[in-house]
Amino acid sequence: MVLVRTSTLAIGDVHGCGEELADLLARCDRWYPGGRLVFVGDLFTKGPHPELVVDLILRRRREGQRIDLICGNHDLRLRDALRRRAQGAHLDTLPETEASTIRQLERRDMLDAASDLTSEACGRIQIRDPRKRWVIVHGGIDPALGLDATPDHVKIQIKALEGMPHWWERYDGRDGLIVVGHKPLWAPLIRRSAGGEPFVAVIDTGCAYGGALTAYCVEDDRLIQVASRQPPSNGFTGPPAELIEPTTRSASGVLARTLAK
Numbered sequence: 001m002v003l004v005r006t007s008t009l010a011i012g013d014v015h016g017c018g019e020e021l022a023d024l025l026a027r028c029d030r031w032y033p034g035g036r037l038v039f040v041g042d043l044f045t046k047g048p049h050p051e052l053v054v055d056l057i058l059r060r061r062r063e064g065q066r067i068d069l070i071c072g073n074h075d076l077r078l079r080d081a082l083r084r085r086a087q088g089a090h091l092d093t094l095p096e097t098e099a100s101t102i103r104q105l106e107r108r109d110m111l112d113a114a115s116d117l118t119s120e121a122c123g124r125i126q127i128r129d130p131r132k133r134w135v136i137v138h139g140g141i142d143p144a145l146g147l148d149a150t151p152d153h154v155k156i157q158i159k160a161l162e163g164m165p166h167w168w169e170r171y172d173g174r175d176g177l178i179v180v181g182h183k184p185l186w187a188p189l190i191r192r193s194a195g196g197e198p199f200v201a202v203i204d205t206g207c208a209y210g211g212a213l214t215a216y217c218v219e220d221d222r223l224i225q226v227a228s229r230q231p232p233s234n235g236f237t238g239p240p241a242e243l244i245e246p247t248t249r250s251a252s253g254v255l256a257r258t259l260a261k
């Protein structure tokens with residue numbers, strides 16, 4: 001069965017996991033062929049194959065697929081490192097994570113293309129649908145301020161202090177469905193109203209740490225996952241035993257275990 005309709009697929013933090021992104025997009029193609037892809041940010045650093053991420057985005061755009069990029073905190077870090085590199089900085093003088101990504105991109109002759117995509121991502125804080133039913137942003141919002149009044153830097157990298165509630169635990173849905181990455185969770189987290197309508201989706205499932213890569217169709221309220229190929233780290237113990245396909249709706253209202261990161 002193929003679900004035919006305009007579909008928007010938010011893609012969680014890829015972090016240079018190019019092979020997993022290929023797996024995930026192949027799976028998305030089965031359910032949502034030609035769907036619009038919106039990457040929630042943190043595209044290239046940490047994982048082993050940033051050049052494959054570049055290649056997939058460019059190739060699919062050439063084939064006519066609509067793809068939008070949103071700014072993550074690691075995209076900003078990479079942009080800064082790329083600027084310093086372009087000004088002649090030696091890789092040894094750059095932060096280790098960014099240096100290793102740049103080294104890999106240079107080796108595969110993908111640095112310029114990756115720089116362009118990183119700049120593009122850094123220029124876009126959020127994507128909101130015209131009817132204001134949903135918004136996709138990297139980190140989240142300050143529920144006390146609301147979506148419109150939350151400063152950009154907060155939207156990019158809001159994180160709960162130790163022992164304090166996450167922003168999504170204090171959000172009541174008044175600004176519609178907010179889809180984010182940024183905070184790696186064991187499982188995607190969907191919060192719902194009493195009527196079952198989703199108003200929060202957290203879809204960073206720690207692919208760079210051996211978890212999974214997750215896509216979420218905002219119109220359909222459905223999740224698609226593939227297993228990470230990376231060694232477990234940062235508290236992850238490996239990919240989830242059961243990956244979520246669009247046939248299985250996410251568990252209603254369940255707060256997933258979160259990483260102590």
Ligand SMILES: [Mn+2]
Nearest residue numbers: 013042074182
């Ligand atoms: Mn991230």
